[in-house]
Each structure stands twice: as C-alpha cells, then as structure tokens.
Amino acid sequence: MSDPTNTVDFDRLKERALFVRLETLRLTRIAGAGHYSGTFSAAELFVVLYYHQLRLDPSRPDWPDRDRFVLSKGHAAIGLYPILADLGFFDSAQLETYTRFGSAFGDHPDMRKVAGIDFSSGSLGHGLSVGVGMALGARVQHRDFRTYVMVGDGELAEGQVWEAIMAAHHFKLGSLVCIVDRNQLGIDGPTEEIMSAEPIDDRFRAFGWNVQRINGHDLGQIVGAFDALATADSSTPQVVIADTIKGKGVKRMELDVNWHVGNLNDTDYEAVYEELVQGAGL
C-alpha cells in the first residue's frame, strides 16, 4: 500500500511511462503489429500502479497477500510485460520472444505462462467479475489485499460489467478498485458514437460506488486518486475514471481509430521513437 507521507518521485514515474511506451514500440516491431494506442492511454496508470501503489513482491509472484491487478482490457498487456520484467518477475530477455511461436507472451496475457499476471484476460467484460471474486476471496480468507481491475471504456458496453458493478455494491467490496481507462475510442470510432457510456461517473454512483474522475495522464492526479481511496475494509467499492487519450504521446496516433492495431514502418518507427523521447506529446 502507498504511504502518503513518502515523497513520490514523479520524475521516475514519468521516465517509467516513457519506458512503457518505448517498450511497446519495440515489442510491436517483434510481433509485426500491436495495440499501441490503447496501451499509450494507460501508460501513466500502469506506472503509478506498479511503481507506487500495488503491494507486491516480485520474488514471490504467488504471495497470497499481494495486491491483485486484473488487466481486463487485456490487449494492453504489451505495456504491462515490460513493467513486470523491470520489477523482476522474470528476465527481461524473455520478452524478445514476444508473440513468437512458443512464447509465454501473447497479445493477451496468460496467467499460466507469465509470472506477475494475476488473471488471464482478453475477452472484454470479464475482468471486473474476476475482481469481485478476488475481493470475496480476500474476505473469506481474512486477507487484507486490494484488488484493482482496469477496464476500457468501450468495454462498459458489455452487460457482464454491470452485473459485476451490482455485485460489488451488494457484497460491499470496499477492497475492490475499478479503473476505467476512458480513452474515448473503440475500434470502429469514438466510444460515444458506437455505444455511449456517459455519464460514466453518474452511472457508477447510481450503482453505489465511490467515484473519482481524473486526468489519466496526470501523474499527480493518479497518485492523488489512489491515495484518496478509502481503506480496504470499507464497505463501498471504488472507481477511478481516468480520462485519457488513446495514442497519448504520439501525435499521429492520438484519437485516430486507425491506430487501434498497427505497425510502423522503419522510417516512421524512428520518427515516433524520437517524438516519444523528446516528450513533445506528453
């Protein structure tokens, strides 16, 4: 758990967010195509979770009291693997195999193959239900870990998400935290045009959740939101709705549906790499 009295090293977090984006570029190149933009939208959220918030011990990936993180929007795993490697869950050299035959690392994460992945994901709409189960598991076994679940905004159209939202309130799962990566785009266009989700905050509130809405690229706001979470033994589930920009950090990708899945040619790769390092878009 975070200690609000600690000084947060924001320069370090910012540098790690760049690391996530550059690794996403690198790994996509190995695969030949990848989910750049939905990973870039979550980069700051990932780094605050893994370098600030989660109670973890990389030497014990099965530690029963660790905080759980479920990446319900599993297609952003490409941004999560490098963090797990960086923290020491596995040797980062293994990432060279990304998506190649026999690799542990696919586009969507497999908990049986990758240390540090708390649950396999990929089929949207399931992750919050997994989180409900994990939070109940904590209660039954008298453990005090928290469960964090990151969902996409397009994913909110899945009915099962709302079953889980109802259940989390009904079972009073104060240890459950949902993070909505509100990056505004689905595959076919703007989320609000495909299947509108707003008002997301009012909807969660109406279902009995505590709601915070923040700029999901502002490291200070993300840290502040997590620090403001009620204690895990409270009785109200909590959601952090993070307004983000799909493709954040690379101008040509920002809010462009054509970059949901893509691949950069060599020339563009160099240009995008340089743009990220310069930090112009951040």
Added chain:
Amino acid sequence: MSSRGDSGSSHAGTPVSEGQDQKDLFRGASEDGSSPRQGSEKGISRASVPAFVAGEELAELAKDDGRIVVLTADLASANRLNDFGARHPDRFFNFGIAEKNMITAAAGMASTGLMPFVGTFAAFAALLGYEQIRTDCAYPGMAVRILAHHSGMSMGYYGSSHHALEDIAAMRAVADLTVACATDGNQLRAMVRASLDLPGALYLRLGRGRDPEVYSTVPDDFVFGRANKLRDGEDVTIIATGSEVHPALAAAESLTVSGRSVRVLDMHTIKPLDVDAIVKAATETGAIVTVEEHGTIGGLGGAVAEVLADRRLGVPFLRHGVHDEYVEIGPPAALYAHYRLDAPGIIAVIDEFLTKG
C-alpha cells in the same frame, strides 16, 4: 411487466400448483424436506431419493476444508444449496440472476485459493455461461466446480429455454475441463468428495433432484474417468450416463428375461472418457447402444462414436437420445416416454436394434 407475467422470477419461477411434478422439479425431498424417501409404493426400482445432496455434502466437507465456498444464482431453494448456506453463511454467496458474473467471479475466487461450487440450471450454466466456463475457469485451470442441475429435459413443460440437451456436447469440447454426469444422490456425493482432489475445472451434470437410486450406498471406489460396469452381458453393451443409467439398467434386466444378454456401463465421466471400457465393450459384446438425456449430436453418443471410429471398431452401433429437435411440452415422465428414454422405450430401441442385426 406483461412479458414476465408468467412468473415473478424469470428463472426459478414460483410453482403455481402443489402438484407432484412441481415438487419433483424444484425439490430434492418432500415439501417440508423431512422425508428422504418417496414413492416406495411405486416399487423398489423406482424409489426416488433426494439427489440434490451437494449442499448437504459440502456443508459436511467444509468443516475440514476451508477452500469450499458455494455460489448460486437465485436458485438456492431449488438446488438445495441453501443446505450449505444455512450452515456456512459466510461461505455462501447468492449472486442473483447473473450467471455470467457468478461463474467468472468463482474463477476469481479460485485464483485466491478457494474451491467454489457453483450451482444453477444446466441450461444457464452451460449455454449462458459457456464462455465464462471455457475462458475463465478451464483455460486458466481454476478449480471451479459447476453443479449444472435440471439438465436434459427434466424441466419438462418449462420448455426448451430451460432444457439442456446440448451441454455435454458443448462442455466436452473445452480443453482442461472434466465433464461428468451424476446418476443419483449417492454417486453425486462420491463425485463431490473426489472433486476435492481434482485439478482444474469440473462441469458436473445433475438431474432433476429426485432421481431413482442406482447406487444403494455412496461408492467408495469412485474415480473420475473410470466407467462402472453395472452388469455384464454378451450380446450388446448399453453405455449410459446420468439420468439414463437407471432406466438402462431396468431395460437390461427386462431384456435378459427375454433372452438378451446385456452389459451396462455407467459412463459417468464424459471427459476424460474411459476409452478402454468402450473398446472392451465393442470387442467383447460386439454391439453398442449409447443412451443419454441429451441430443444425439456430440454428446455421449458422439464421444463413443469417435472412439469406435478412431479404433476402427466397426461394430453395430446406435446413438439413442433426442434427435436434433426441441422437445414437446409435457411433464418429464411423459417426455421420457415419448422420446423412448424410459425403460420401456429403451427396451424397444434395443429390441429393434438387435432385430435389425
């Protein structure tokens, strides 16, 4: 509300009459739950015993096994899992009518070290929850046990929305999923006990909760994947599962009287399938009839057919079940008679099969 006017609760409903069929559908015991045996006047072979004993069995096992939790979806009184809830309220979770969330949440619970037993109608577990069973339970290897009750057409006149005649076919296509069918309450107890040591996910198919007794005591030699030879014979083997084991046995007895020598296998586990028992049956009796309260496409019959084809065992073979249709409206007993899934029906089917040569 008019579209829901037939019942207050869309899944369970509330029996509007106190007729025997209603009780049979929703109760494992008599109305007050006090009498374990019913219908003795119908004769020993049709003695009905409460088969919804999972809740009671789990309540006992949970005293020594802290992993056990029980989940249901507004059906705790129908499937008698409230027998567990009454004794372990902190480990009992009613998820309301939200089966997908329940099954996935069970997987999440299993990931923290628990062993959830999840009970709901087979139609909703297997068909509504198919992806959740496959993607969230089987694929990650979660120790979730699905108690899929009221399978087949045992919901009778509740209709095809509440029938599960496809679940064996659907479930056995899922990798890393054990699929088994309990024939009576005693076998169910044995299965529940054995499941405590079973790795990965389990789909357990149950009948209507008032199933005639095949096993007079809880079998102490139950092993998932090993068929039980309930009677030996030389002319033909009936391979049955779940609710059809009892009528298949009765049919075999009757056929024996009329000069047919019939082997009966209780193929309680569909996956992993007891291939050796099937090969032996084919080579030793020379003919096989599968009997299941399920469609004839992809279920037990399909599984046995695959074995016979793979092993090039070209013996006379028949799949008996429901042939690619939605069944008529009617009480269960009338449906079983119509589809020849009761003992007289099976006798007729076997007679025709053997006579045709």
